[in-house]
Every structure is written in C-alpha cells, then in structure tokens.
Amino acid sequence: MTEMETLRAEELQDAQSKAVGLFREIEDVAILRRKLGLPLRDIVGRALCLPFYLPAKRWAITLVFAALVSAQPAPEQPLPYSHKLHAGSLQLKCKLCHVNADPGDVMGFPSLATCMTCHSSIAAKKPSIQKLAAAARSGQEIAWVRVYRTPPFVWFSHRSHLEAGSKCENCHGPVAEREKMNREGDISMVGCMTCHQSKKVSTDCSFCHERP
Numbered sequence: 001m002t003e004m005e006t007l008r009a010e011e012l013q014d015a016q017s018k019a020v021g022l023f024r025e026i027e028d029v030a031i032l033r034r035k036l037g038l039p040l041r042d043i044v045g046r047a048l049c050l051p052f053y054l055p056a057k058r059w060a061i062t063l064v065f066a067a068l069v070s071a072q073p074a075p076e077q078p079l080p081y082s083h084k085l086h087a088g089s090l091q092l093k094c095k096l097c098h099v100n101a102d103p104g105d106v107m108g109f110p111s112l113a114t115c116m117t118c119h120s121s122i123a124a125k126k127p128s129i130q131k132l133a134a135a136a137r138s139g140q141e142i143a144w145v146r147v148y149r150t151p152p153f154v155w156f157s158h159r160s161h162l163e164a165g166s167k168c169e170n171c172h173g174p175v176a177e178r179e180k181m182n183r184e185g186d187i188s189m190v191g192c193m194t195c196h197q198s199k200k201v202s203t204d205c206s207f208c209h210e211r212p
C-alpha cells in the first residue's frame, strides 16, 4: 500500500468506527424496523444510513463505494427492444410509451397497441416483431424484466418529482443512448438523499418511509 492508500484506509476505518459509535445512540433504524416489521438486513441498512452521520469528505468515499456496489449488468429482456433506436435515432418521446397514468406514482410500460402502430408494418417479417405481433393478437403483455424497483416500504411518486423539475436522466441515466437498460441510475437511499440534500428537500426518515 502507498502512503496515500494507508491514509485513506485509516480515514475510512476511523470514520466507520465513529459512525458505528454514533449509531448506537440513534434509535431511528430500530424504531423504523419495528414499525415496518422489516426483515432488516442489518448491515446493509446501517451501511445505507452511515453517510448521513459523516462529514463531506467521507461522504464522497462512501458514495464511490456505493456506486461500485450498485452497478449491475442489464437483464436479458424477452425482446431485443432498444431505447437507443426508438428514443435516440427515432426520437420518440418518453411519454409516448411511459404514460404516467393517474395517480402518477408509476410511469408504467407501453401497451402492445402502441408498438403495433408501427410494427404492424415496420420490420413485420423479423422474428422478434412476429413474436410481438403474436402477443398483441392474443391480448398478452410482454413480461419485461424490471430494472428499477424500490421496496414496498418506500414512498415514491414519479409525478411529484417531474412536476418539481426532475428529469428522467437524473435518476435513470442517458436512456436514449442505451441499447439495453441496466440500473445505472442511483435509486438507493443514498441516491435519494443526495438530491434531497442538494435541493433542500426534507431528509426526515418519515418523509420517505412512513406513509398511509
């Protein structure tokens, strides 16, 4: 290890032991856990919360670490659908397919009728489009594999974020440049908190966790 690395490691250890000390005094997690009846994976839960008790420099280290841990490969989807082609080259608007139906919490996935407005003729002989057309005829939906999902004890609404000026790219990365979707945007608790802090929006535990 170089001197720099030793210093960093020491700093990180020091920060962790301080934070763990602090944690014993903070009952939030325990209370929340009881309220929600979470099968709490203690270590993950604590690791997620650690940054909020650390000074700025250590924040940075923790965030880099969290980013490394959260990077995941793109799942295999039932059809080779590409945002790069449809939202990039063809410049279709996101809301053509993700309609954000009332009450606005979810963006949702497109109905096959939307796809078929073009694909009843475009590329109709390609095997992937024949599969699409067959599903549309039989009234089935395509079982897209979810990429972004928050646990049920988290309150999140797309509409209130869009109305407050957040862009898709803030949370999902440069979608229109991607052939396949992977979870490159950060929707971990750290990701939520980072933006809330910078925009001076509440970071109270109950803001995102205790809702009817």
Ligand code: HEC
Pocket: 077, 081, 083, 086, 087, 092, 093, 094, 095, 096, 097, 098, 109, 110, 144, 145, 146, 147, 148, 149, 168, 169, 172, 175, 176, 180, 181
């Ligand atoms: C022509 C229809 C269409 C358009 C236009 C479109 N999408 Fe999609 N989107 C889909 C389909 C189909 C999926 C599911 C397959 C996949 O994940 O690639 C999807 C999946 C996604 C997902 C992953 C959701 C999850 O949790 O699995 C995100 C995020 C997303 N789209 C964002 C966008 C954004 C941002 C735009 C505009 C830049 C956009 N989409 C434009 C059809 C579309």
Ligand code: HEC
Pocket: 079, 080, 081, 082, 085, 086, 090, 092, 097, 110, 112, 114, 115, 116, 117, 118, 119, 122, 123, 126, 127, 128, 129, 132
């Ligand atoms: C505005 C018209 C339009 C809409 C709407 C549209 N597509 Fe496409 N799609 C295209 C075009 C154009 C191509 C390129 C065709 C080619 O390469 O010959 C394409 C190509 C594809 C391909 C690749 C075909 C292949 O095997 O090469 C798939 C899969 C696909 N689209 C799925 C979808 C799905 C799923 C939806 C609905 C969520 C959708 N498309 C909506 C125009 C559209």
Ligand code: HEC
Pocket: 094, 095, 098, 105, 106, 107, 108, 109, 148, 149, 150, 151, 156, 158, 161, 162, 166, 167, 168, 169, 170, 171, 172, 187
């Ligand atoms: C402030 C962050 C944020 C912004 C901005 C945002 N999303 Fe999301 N998105 C999320 C989160 C968090 C989830 C997971 C939600 C869940 O599991 O309930 C998600 C899930 C999705 C899904 C999966 C289906 C669903 O609705 O749950 C799609 C599709 C999607 N987003 C598309 C978009 C598009 C298109 C935009 C821009 C118009 C957008 N998102 C803007 C955070 C965001």
Ligand code: HEC
Pocket: 150, 154, 155, 156, 157, 160, 161, 164, 166, 167, 170, 171, 187, 188, 191, 192, 193, 195, 196, 199, 201, 207, 208
């Ligand atoms: C890109 C910045 C950004 C990110 C990322 C973000 N938020 Fe927000 N959030 C905001 C802003 C700005 C508001 C204020 C909206 C208003 O005043 O109406 C807000 C408001 C909220 C609200 C209150 C409004 C409502 O819908 O009841 C909740 C709850 C919330 N955010 C949860 C989350 C969660 C959970 C995540 C992570 C999955 C998240 N936010 C990620 C910017 C962000």
Ligand code: HEC
Pocket: 028, 029, 032, 040, 041, 042, 044, 045, 046, 048, 049, 052, 149, 150, 151, 154, 187, 188, 189, 192, 193, 196, 202, 203, 204, 205, 206, 207, 208, 209
């Ligand atoms: C801005 C929104 C937001 C706020 C404020 C917030 N959280 Fe979270 N929290 C989340 C999200 C999103 C997740 C889910 C993370 C994931 O899926 O990786 C989460 C997950 C958790 C978990 C579960 C971890 C696990 O192992 O699954 C615990 C415990 C938790 N939060 C505690 C807290 C405490 C304590 C506070 C107050 C200091 C707090 N949260 C404030 C958004 C928030």
